[in-house]
Amino acid sequence: MSTPNPFHTPFPSLGQSKPLIPPLYQSSVFTLPDLDTLDLIMNAEEQGYIYARDGHPNGHYLAQQILEMENGSWAAICGSGMAAISAALLGIVQKGDRIVASSRLYGKTTQLLRDELTRFDVNTFFVDTSNNDEVEKALEEPTQVLFVETMSNPLLRVVDLPALGKLAKEKECALIVDNTFATPYLVKPLELGATMVIESLTKMMAGHSDVTLGVISGRGDLGMQMGTVVSTWGFSSNPFDCWLASRGLATFALRMRTASENAAGLANWLQEQPGVNKVIYPGLPDHPDYQLAKRLFNHNFGNMLCFELNGGRAAVNRFLHHCPDIPFSPSLGHITTTLSHPALTSHRYVSPAEKRRQGITEGLIRLSVGIEDRAHIQEAIAKGLA
Ligand SMILES: *Cc1c(COP(=O)(O)O)cnc(C)c1O
DSSP: OOOOOTTTOOOOOOTTOOOSSOOOOOOSBOOOSOHHHHHHHHTTSSOOOSBTTTOOHHHHHHHHHHHHHHTOSEEEEESSHHHHHHHHHHTTOOTTOEEEEETTOOHHHHHIIIIIGGGGTOEEEEEOTTOHHHHHHHTTSOOSEEEEESBOTTTOOBOOHHHHHHHHHHTTOEEEEEOTTTHHHHOOGGGGTOSEEEEETTTTTTOSSOOOOEEEEESSTHHHHHHHHHHHHTOOOOHHHHHHHHHHHTTHHHHHHHHHHHHHHHHHHHHTSTTEEEEEOTTSTTSTTHHHHHHHOSSOOOSEEEEEETTHHHHHHHHHHHOTTSOBOSOOOOSSOEEEOTTTTTTTTSOHHHHHHHTOOTTEEEEEOOSSOHHHHHHHHHHHHO
16 A cells, blocks of 8 residues: 655645636635634734635635625635525524514525524514515514515515615614525616625535535625634635636626516517416516616526426426426526425425415416526427427
Protein backbone atom coordinates (compact mmCIF):
# COMPACT_ATOMS: atom_id res chain seq x y z
CA MET A 1 0.00 0.00 0.00
CA SER A 2 1.45 3.34 -0.98
CA THR A 3 0.00 6.81 -1.27
CA PRO A 4 1.50 9.79 -3.09
CA ASN A 5 3.69 11.82 -0.79
CA PRO A 6 1.81 15.11 -0.41
CA PHE A 7 5.10 16.99 0.10
CA HIS A 8 6.24 15.87 -3.35
CA THR A 9 3.12 16.96 -5.23
CA PRO A 10 2.48 20.64 -4.64
CA PHE A 11 -0.29 22.19 -6.73
CA PRO A 12 1.22 23.50 -10.01
CA SER A 13 1.89 27.21 -10.19
CA LEU A 14 -0.25 29.11 -12.73
CA GLY A 15 2.68 31.35 -13.64
CA GLN A 16 1.33 34.49 -15.28
CA SER A 17 -1.83 32.80 -16.50
CA LYS A 18 -5.19 33.14 -14.81
CA PRO A 19 -8.28 31.00 -15.30
CA LEU A 20 -10.92 32.68 -17.44
CA ILE A 21 -13.73 31.48 -15.19
CA PRO A 22 -13.83 31.94 -11.41
CA PRO A 23 -11.96 29.06 -9.79
CA LEU A 24 -13.68 26.61 -7.47
CA TYR A 25 -12.07 26.47 -4.00
CA GLN A 26 -13.50 23.18 -2.81
CA SER A 27 -11.71 23.31 0.53
CA SER A 28 -13.36 23.21 3.94
CA VAL A 29 -10.34 24.80 5.62
CA PHE A 30 -7.49 27.14 4.71
CA THR A 31 -3.88 27.34 5.89
CA LEU A 32 -2.22 30.40 7.40
CA PRO A 33 1.45 31.35 7.63
CA ASP A 34 1.48 32.49 11.27
CA LEU A 35 -0.49 33.66 14.29
CA ASP A 36 -0.27 37.33 13.36
CA THR A 37 -2.06 36.59 10.08
CA LEU A 38 -4.69 34.61 11.99
CA ASP A 39 -5.29 37.66 14.21
CA LEU A 40 -5.59 40.01 11.24
CA ILE A 41 -8.16 37.79 9.53
CA MET A 42 -10.11 37.05 12.72
CA ASN A 43 -10.28 40.77 13.50
CA ALA A 44 -11.44 41.54 9.94
CA GLU A 45 -8.41 43.78 9.42
CA GLU A 46 -7.23 41.70 6.51
CA GLN A 47 -9.10 39.74 3.85
CA GLY A 48 -8.70 35.97 4.14
CA TYR A 49 -10.35 32.67 4.93
CA ILE A 50 -9.99 30.18 7.75
CA TYR A 51 -12.92 27.78 7.85
CA ALA A 52 -15.49 27.37 5.06
CA ARG A 53 -18.55 27.31 7.33
CA ASP A 54 -17.66 30.87 8.34
CA GLY A 55 -16.98 31.98 4.77
CA HIS A 56 -15.37 30.80 1.55
CA PRO A 57 -14.37 32.52 -1.71
CA ASN A 58 -17.07 30.94 -3.89
CA GLY A 59 -19.76 32.00 -1.41
CA HIS A 60 -18.43 35.55 -1.30
CA TYR A 61 -18.19 35.75 -5.07
CA LEU A 62 -21.81 34.61 -5.42
CA ALA A 63 -22.89 37.07 -2.71
CA GLN A 64 -21.22 39.94 -4.62
CA GLN A 65 -23.01 38.96 -7.82
CA ILE A 66 -26.36 38.88 -6.04
CA LEU A 67 -26.14 42.05 -4.01
CA GLU A 68 -25.45 43.93 -7.22
CA MET A 69 -28.63 42.44 -8.71
CA GLU A 70 -30.66 43.26 -5.58
CA ASN A 71 -29.14 46.70 -5.17
CA GLY A 72 -28.25 45.79 -1.59
CA SER A 73 -25.17 46.42 0.55
CA TRP A 74 -24.72 42.90 1.94
CA ALA A 75 -25.73 39.36 1.04
CA ALA A 76 -25.31 36.06 2.88
CA ILE A 77 -25.44 32.77 1.02
CA CYS A 78 -27.14 29.87 2.84
CA GLY A 79 -27.35 26.14 2.19
CA SER A 80 -30.98 26.32 0.97
CA GLY A 81 -33.86 28.74 0.59
CA MET A 82 -35.26 27.48 3.90
CA ALA A 83 -31.87 28.03 5.56
CA ALA A 84 -32.00 31.64 4.31
CA ILE A 85 -35.53 32.11 5.69
CA SER A 86 -34.58 30.52 9.02
CA ALA A 87 -31.45 32.65 9.29
CA ALA A 88 -33.31 35.87 8.43
CA LEU A 89 -35.92 35.16 11.12
CA LEU A 90 -33.63 33.74 13.81
CA GLY A 91 -31.28 36.64 13.22
CA ILE A 92 -33.76 39.26 14.36
CA VAL A 93 -36.52 37.77 16.54
CA GLN A 94 -36.46 37.70 20.34
CA LYS A 95 -38.44 35.46 22.65
CA GLY A 96 -42.05 36.70 22.77
CA ASP A 97 -41.91 38.57 19.44
CA ARG A 98 -44.88 38.70 17.12
CA ILE A 99 -44.77 38.08 13.36
CA VAL A 100 -47.47 38.97 10.85
CA ALA A 101 -47.24 36.79 7.74
CA SER A 102 -49.08 36.01 4.56
CA SER A 103 -51.61 33.19 4.72
CA ARG A 104 -50.40 31.98 1.29
CA LEU A 105 -46.74 31.28 2.07
CA TYR A 106 -44.59 28.42 0.77
CA GLY A 107 -45.64 25.37 2.82
CA LYS A 108 -42.36 24.88 4.67
CA THR A 109 -42.26 28.56 5.63
CA THR A 110 -45.74 28.26 7.12
CA GLN A 111 -44.56 25.18 9.00
CA LEU A 112 -41.48 27.03 10.29
CA LEU A 113 -43.60 29.91 11.59
CA ARG A 114 -46.46 27.80 12.93
CA ASP A 115 -44.70 24.71 14.35
CA GLU A 116 -41.06 25.65 14.98
CA LEU A 117 -40.76 29.31 16.01
CA THR A 118 -43.70 28.88 18.40
CA ARG A 119 -41.38 26.66 20.51
CA PHE A 120 -39.40 29.85 21.20
CA ASP A 121 -42.58 31.78 22.01
CA VAL A 122 -42.42 33.61 18.68
CA ASN A 123 -45.98 33.65 17.38
CA THR A 124 -47.28 34.37 13.92
CA PHE A 125 -50.57 35.92 12.93
CA PHE A 126 -51.49 34.97 9.34
CA VAL A 127 -53.37 37.46 7.15
CA ASP A 128 -54.29 38.00 3.52
CA THR A 129 -51.36 40.24 2.55
CA SER A 130 -53.08 41.16 -0.73
CA ASN A 131 -55.45 43.16 1.46
CA ASN A 132 -53.52 46.17 2.78
CA ASP A 133 -56.28 47.10 5.25
CA GLU A 134 -56.07 43.66 6.80
CA VAL A 135 -52.29 43.99 7.15
CA GLU A 136 -52.64 47.45 8.69
CA LYS A 137 -55.17 46.14 11.19
CA ALA A 138 -52.89 43.21 12.10
CA LEU A 139 -50.00 45.61 12.68
CA GLU A 140 -51.97 47.60 15.26
CA GLU A 141 -50.64 45.15 17.83
CA PRO A 142 -46.87 45.54 18.38
CA THR A 143 -45.19 43.41 15.70
CA GLN A 144 -41.52 42.89 14.97
CA VAL A 145 -41.64 41.19 11.56
CA LEU A 146 -43.91 41.35 8.53
CA PHE A 147 -43.19 38.36 6.25
CA VAL A 148 -44.55 38.18 2.69
CA GLU A 149 -43.86 36.61 -0.70
CA THR A 150 -43.76 38.95 -3.70
CA MET A 151 -45.78 36.46 -5.73
CA SER A 152 -47.63 33.61 -4.07
CA ASN A 153 -47.63 29.95 -4.98
CA PRO A 154 -49.51 28.78 -6.98
CA LEU A 155 -52.03 31.51 -7.83
CA LEU A 156 -49.42 34.25 -8.28
CA ARG A 157 -51.09 36.84 -6.08
CA VAL A 158 -48.80 39.88 -5.97
CA VAL A 159 -48.33 42.00 -2.83
CA ASP A 160 -48.14 45.77 -2.92
CA LEU A 161 -44.54 46.03 -1.75
CA PRO A 162 -44.30 49.85 -1.69
CA ALA A 163 -47.47 50.09 0.44
CA LEU A 164 -46.34 47.32 2.81
CA GLY A 165 -42.85 48.86 3.01
CA LYS A 166 -44.37 52.18 4.07
CA LEU A 167 -46.63 50.47 6.60
CA ALA A 168 -43.77 48.44 8.10
CA LYS A 169 -41.66 51.57 8.42
CA GLU A 170 -44.46 53.42 10.23
CA LYS A 171 -44.83 50.52 12.65
CA GLU A 172 -41.04 50.09 13.05
CA CYS A 173 -41.36 46.49 12.01
CA ALA A 174 -38.94 44.61 9.75
CA LEU A 175 -40.32 43.68 6.33
CA ILE A 176 -38.91 40.36 5.05
CA VAL A 177 -39.77 39.47 1.46
CA ASP A 178 -39.41 36.03 -0.11
CA ASN A 179 -38.79 37.01 -3.73
CA THR A 180 -38.21 33.48 -5.09
CA PHE A 181 -41.08 33.47 -7.62
CA ALA A 182 -40.57 37.01 -8.92
CA THR A 183 -36.73 37.09 -8.71
CA PRO A 184 -34.73 40.37 -8.90
CA TYR A 185 -35.35 40.31 -12.66
CA LEU A 186 -38.94 41.42 -12.06
CA VAL A 187 -38.57 43.43 -8.86
CA LYS A 188 -35.96 44.45 -6.29
CA PRO A 189 -37.77 44.57 -2.93
CA LEU A 190 -34.89 46.37 -1.16
CA GLU A 191 -35.66 49.41 -3.35
CA LEU A 192 -39.29 49.33 -2.19
CA GLY A 193 -38.79 49.29 1.56
CA ALA A 194 -37.92 45.66 2.41
CA THR A 195 -35.52 45.24 5.33
CA MET A 196 -34.30 41.90 3.98
CA VAL A 197 -35.05 39.91 0.86
CA ILE A 198 -34.55 36.19 0.55
CA GLU A 199 -34.53 33.98 -2.53
CA SER A 200 -34.21 30.25 -2.99
CA LEU A 201 -31.39 30.07 -5.53
CA THR A 202 -32.41 26.45 -6.07
CA LYS A 203 -35.12 27.71 -8.43
CA MET A 204 -34.83 30.16 -11.33
CA MET A 205 -31.71 32.01 -10.22
CA ALA A 206 -29.28 29.08 -10.30
CA GLY A 207 -31.72 27.72 -12.82
CA HIS A 208 -30.49 24.24 -13.75
CA SER A 209 -31.99 22.06 -10.98
CA ASP A 210 -28.56 20.98 -9.79
CA VAL A 211 -28.00 23.06 -6.65
CA THR A 212 -29.78 23.70 -3.36
CA LEU A 213 -28.98 27.20 -2.06
CA GLY A 214 -30.56 30.36 -0.74
CA VAL A 215 -29.60 33.97 -0.16
CA ILE A 216 -30.52 36.78 2.24
CA SER A 217 -29.66 40.31 1.23
CA GLY A 218 -30.23 43.71 2.73
CA ARG A 219 -28.99 47.22 3.24
CA GLY A 220 -27.39 48.71 6.31
CA ASP A 221 -25.97 47.13 9.40
CA LEU A 222 -27.72 43.76 9.66
CA GLY A 223 -25.08 42.14 7.45
CA MET A 224 -22.53 41.38 10.20
CA GLN A 225 -25.21 39.88 12.43
CA MET A 226 -26.55 37.71 9.61
CA GLY A 227 -23.06 36.46 8.84
CA THR A 228 -22.70 35.37 12.46
CA VAL A 229 -26.15 33.72 12.49
CA VAL A 230 -25.39 31.79 9.30
CA SER A 231 -22.10 30.37 10.56
CA THR A 232 -23.21 29.77 14.17
CA TRP A 233 -26.49 27.99 13.42
CA GLY A 234 -24.74 26.26 10.53
CA PHE A 235 -26.88 27.54 7.66
CA SER A 236 -23.77 27.78 5.49
CA SER A 237 -23.36 26.91 1.83
CA ASN A 238 -20.88 24.63 0.11
CA PRO A 239 -18.40 25.90 -2.49
CA PHE A 240 -19.39 23.68 -5.41
CA ASP A 241 -23.07 24.66 -5.24
CA CYS A 242 -22.00 28.32 -5.11
CA TRP A 243 -19.75 27.81 -8.12
CA LEU A 244 -22.63 26.25 -10.08
CA ALA A 245 -24.99 29.04 -9.00
CA SER A 246 -22.51 31.72 -10.14
CA ARG A 247 -22.38 30.02 -13.49
CA GLY A 248 -26.18 29.87 -13.62
CA LEU A 249 -26.45 33.58 -12.83
CA ALA A 250 -24.39 34.40 -15.92
CA THR A 251 -27.43 33.46 -18.02
CA PHE A 252 -30.12 34.39 -15.51
CA ALA A 253 -31.43 37.50 -17.27
CA LEU A 254 -31.45 35.73 -20.65
CA ARG A 255 -33.32 32.77 -19.18
CA MET A 256 -35.84 34.96 -17.36
CA ARG A 257 -36.50 37.02 -20.46
CA THR A 258 -37.08 34.01 -22.70
CA ALA A 259 -39.02 32.01 -20.12
CA SER A 260 -41.27 35.00 -19.30
CA GLU A 261 -41.97 35.64 -22.98
CA ASN A 262 -42.81 31.96 -23.37
CA ALA A 263 -45.10 32.09 -20.32
CA ALA A 264 -46.96 35.15 -21.62
CA GLY A 265 -47.43 33.49 -25.02
CA LEU A 266 -48.56 30.23 -23.46
CA ALA A 267 -51.01 32.00 -21.17
CA ASN A 268 -52.74 33.53 -24.20
CA TRP A 269 -52.63 30.29 -26.15
CA LEU A 270 -53.97 28.18 -23.26
CA GLN A 271 -56.99 30.46 -22.92
CA GLU A 272 -58.06 29.34 -26.39
CA GLN A 273 -57.66 25.60 -25.78
CA PRO A 274 -60.63 23.27 -25.30
CA GLY A 275 -60.76 21.60 -21.87
CA VAL A 276 -59.01 24.52 -20.16
CA ASN A 277 -61.31 26.20 -17.66
CA LYS A 278 -59.13 29.01 -16.53
CA VAL A 279 -55.61 30.39 -16.98
CA ILE A 280 -53.89 32.21 -14.12
CA TYR A 281 -51.04 34.53 -15.04
CA PRO A 282 -50.36 38.02 -13.61
CA GLY A 283 -49.83 39.30 -17.14
CA LEU A 284 -53.43 38.52 -18.12
CA PRO A 285 -55.83 41.45 -17.66
CA ASP A 286 -58.29 39.20 -15.76
CA HIS A 287 -55.74 38.37 -13.04
CA PRO A 288 -56.75 40.17 -9.80
CA ASP A 289 -53.26 41.72 -9.51
CA TYR A 290 -52.65 42.59 -13.17
CA GLN A 291 -52.51 46.37 -12.59
CA LEU A 292 -50.28 45.98 -9.53
CA ALA A 293 -47.92 43.60 -11.32
CA LYS A 294 -47.72 45.99 -14.27
CA ARG A 295 -46.76 48.84 -11.94
CA LEU A 296 -44.31 46.81 -9.81
CA PHE A 297 -42.49 44.56 -12.25
CA ASN A 298 -39.68 45.86 -14.43
CA HIS A 299 -39.73 43.77 -17.53
CA ASN A 300 -42.64 41.38 -17.66
CA PHE A 301 -44.64 38.97 -15.53
CA GLY A 302 -42.36 36.00 -14.89
CA ASN A 303 -42.25 32.36 -15.91
CA MET A 304 -44.88 30.83 -13.62
CA LEU A 305 -48.47 30.19 -14.68
CA CYS A 306 -51.38 27.93 -13.78
CA PHE A 307 -54.23 26.49 -15.73
CA GLU A 308 -57.25 24.53 -14.63
CA LEU A 309 -58.57 21.51 -16.48
CA ASN A 310 -62.24 20.60 -16.71
CA GLY A 311 -62.74 17.28 -14.96
CA GLY A 312 -60.52 17.57 -11.87
CA ARG A 313 -58.10 14.86 -10.77
CA ALA A 314 -59.08 12.33 -13.46
CA ALA A 315 -58.50 14.89 -16.19
CA VAL A 316 -55.10 15.78 -14.71
CA ASN A 317 -54.08 12.11 -14.66
CA ARG A 318 -55.14 11.69 -18.30
CA PHE A 319 -53.23 14.87 -19.16
CA LEU A 320 -50.05 13.62 -17.40
CA HIS A 321 -50.19 10.30 -19.29
CA HIS A 322 -50.45 12.06 -22.65
CA CYS A 323 -48.01 14.89 -21.96
CA PRO A 324 -44.80 12.94 -21.21
CA ASP A 325 -42.52 15.66 -22.62
CA ILE A 326 -43.30 18.02 -19.78
CA PRO A 327 -42.02 16.32 -16.62
CA PHE A 328 -44.24 16.24 -13.53
CA SER A 329 -41.72 17.64 -11.08
CA PRO A 330 -42.84 19.45 -7.93
CA SER A 331 -40.26 22.23 -8.10
CA LEU A 332 -39.71 25.18 -10.42
CA GLY A 333 -37.17 27.27 -12.26
CA HIS A 334 -35.65 24.57 -14.47
CA ILE A 335 -34.24 25.41 -17.92
CA THR A 336 -37.05 23.43 -19.53
CA THR A 337 -40.74 23.48 -18.73
CA THR A 338 -41.95 21.37 -15.82
CA LEU A 339 -45.36 20.98 -14.28
CA SER A 340 -46.68 20.48 -10.79
CA HIS A 341 -50.00 19.75 -9.15
CA PRO A 342 -50.36 22.13 -6.17
CA ALA A 343 -53.34 20.36 -4.56
CA LEU A 344 -51.39 17.11 -4.10
CA THR A 345 -47.82 18.44 -3.75
CA SER A 346 -47.02 21.92 -2.38
CA HIS A 347 -50.48 22.35 -0.82
CA ARG A 348 -51.05 18.72 0.17
CA TYR A 349 -51.35 19.53 3.87
CA VAL A 350 -53.39 22.69 3.47
CA SER A 351 -56.96 22.05 4.70
CA PRO A 352 -59.61 21.40 2.01
CA ALA A 353 -61.50 24.50 3.18
CA GLU A 354 -58.42 26.71 2.79
CA LYS A 355 -57.68 25.20 -0.63
CA ARG A 356 -61.24 25.97 -1.68
CA ARG A 357 -60.94 29.50 -0.31
CA GLN A 358 -57.77 30.13 -2.33
CA GLY A 359 -59.06 28.35 -5.44
CA ILE A 360 -56.54 25.49 -5.48
CA THR A 361 -58.66 22.83 -7.13
CA GLU A 362 -57.84 19.24 -8.14
CA GLY A 363 -57.85 20.29 -11.78
CA LEU A 364 -55.19 22.96 -11.28
CA ILE A 365 -51.81 22.45 -12.99
CA ARG A 366 -48.87 24.76 -12.34
CA LEU A 367 -46.32 25.29 -15.08
CA SER A 368 -42.78 26.49 -14.53
CA VAL A 369 -42.09 27.64 -18.06
CA GLY A 370 -38.61 27.09 -19.49
CA ILE A 371 -36.57 28.46 -22.37
CA GLU A 372 -37.40 25.91 -25.09
CA ASP A 373 -39.05 26.99 -28.35
CA ARG A 374 -42.59 27.86 -27.42
CA ALA A 375 -43.89 25.78 -30.35
CA HIS A 376 -42.40 22.66 -28.71
CA ILE A 377 -44.06 23.38 -25.37
CA GLN A 378 -47.40 24.00 -27.09
CA GLU A 379 -47.09 20.79 -29.07
CA ALA A 380 -46.42 18.81 -25.87
CA ILE A 381 -49.35 20.41 -24.04
CA ALA A 382 -51.69 20.04 -27.02
CA LYS A 383 -51.05 16.27 -26.97
CA GLY A 384 -52.00 16.17 -23.30
CA LEU A 385 -55.15 18.21 -23.88
CA ALA A 386 -56.27 16.12 -26.82
C1 LIG B 1 -38.51 26.53 -2.96
C2 LIG B 1 -38.94 27.70 -2.17
C3 LIG B 1 -38.41 27.96 -0.92
C4 LIG B 1 -37.42 27.07 -0.26
O1 LIG B 1 -36.22 26.96 -0.96
P1 LIG B 1 -35.28 25.66 -0.85
O2 LIG B 1 -34.08 26.05 -1.62
O3 LIG B 1 -36.04 24.52 -1.44
O4 LIG B 1 -35.02 25.43 0.61
C5 LIG B 1 -38.86 29.09 -0.24
N1 LIG B 1 -39.78 29.91 -0.76
C6 LIG B 1 -40.31 29.69 -1.97
C7 LIG B 1 -41.32 30.63 -2.50
C8 LIG B 1 -39.92 28.58 -2.72
O5 LIG B 1 -40.47 28.35 -3.93
